[in-house]
Amino acid sequence: xxxxxxxxxxxxxxxxxxxxxxxxxxxxxxxxxxxxxxxxxxxxxxxxxxxxxxxxxxxxxxxxxxxxxxxxxxxxxxxxxxxxxxxxxxxxxxxxxxxxxxxxxxxxxxxxxxxxxxxxxxxxxx
Numbered sequence: 001x002x003x004x005x006x007x008x009x010x011x012x013x014x015x016x017x018x019x020x021x022x023x024x025x026x027x028x029x030x031x032x033x034x035x036x037x038x039x040x041x042x043x044x045x046x047x048x049x050x051x052x053x054x055x056x057x058x059x060x061x062x063x064x065x066x067x068x069x070x071x072x073x074x075x076x077x078x079x080x081x082x083x084x085x086x087x088x089x090x091x092x093x094x095x096x097x098x099x100x101x102x103x104x105x106x107x108x109x110x111x112x113x114x115x116x117x118x119x120x121x122x123x124x125x126x
Contacts, residue, residue, distance in 0.1 A: 011034075011035055011036070012047055013036070014038045014040070015057070015059040015088070021037045025050075026055065033122075044056070044065075045074070045077065045079070053082070053083065054082070055084045056083050056086070057118075058071070058088065063125055068100075069106050071085065072100065086106055086118075086125070088109050089108075089109075109121060
């Protein structure tokens with residue numbers, strides 16, 4: 001099954017906070033995006049394996065598989081070239097582990113986030 005809808009305005013939101021997932025789904029659907037959601041990195045990789053390509057809003061601190069591990073696995077699985085990652089997190093990212101994935105991140109937005117800044121960053125990449 002392919003998740004590539006052909007619609008250039010699509011987004012995959014990966015966050016373990018259900019309220020953020022619901023709110024961002026509503027926000028981006030109102031902006032005519034096709035929205036996919038995942039509650040952790042493992043679910044994100046499953047969606048990518050089904051054919052999703054495009055913008056990914058990715059939280060860093062999540063159960064099962066965090067955002068850093070998700071990006072590393074995206075590289076290993078060959079999903080990184082067709083993905084545009086925006087990190088959306090409350091955690092300050094630093095250190096050697098971050099240096100390994102920094103080049104794959106298009107934008108870093110800190111929680112709590114400004115909705116206009118977030119939408120502008122996503123629309124820039126679609």
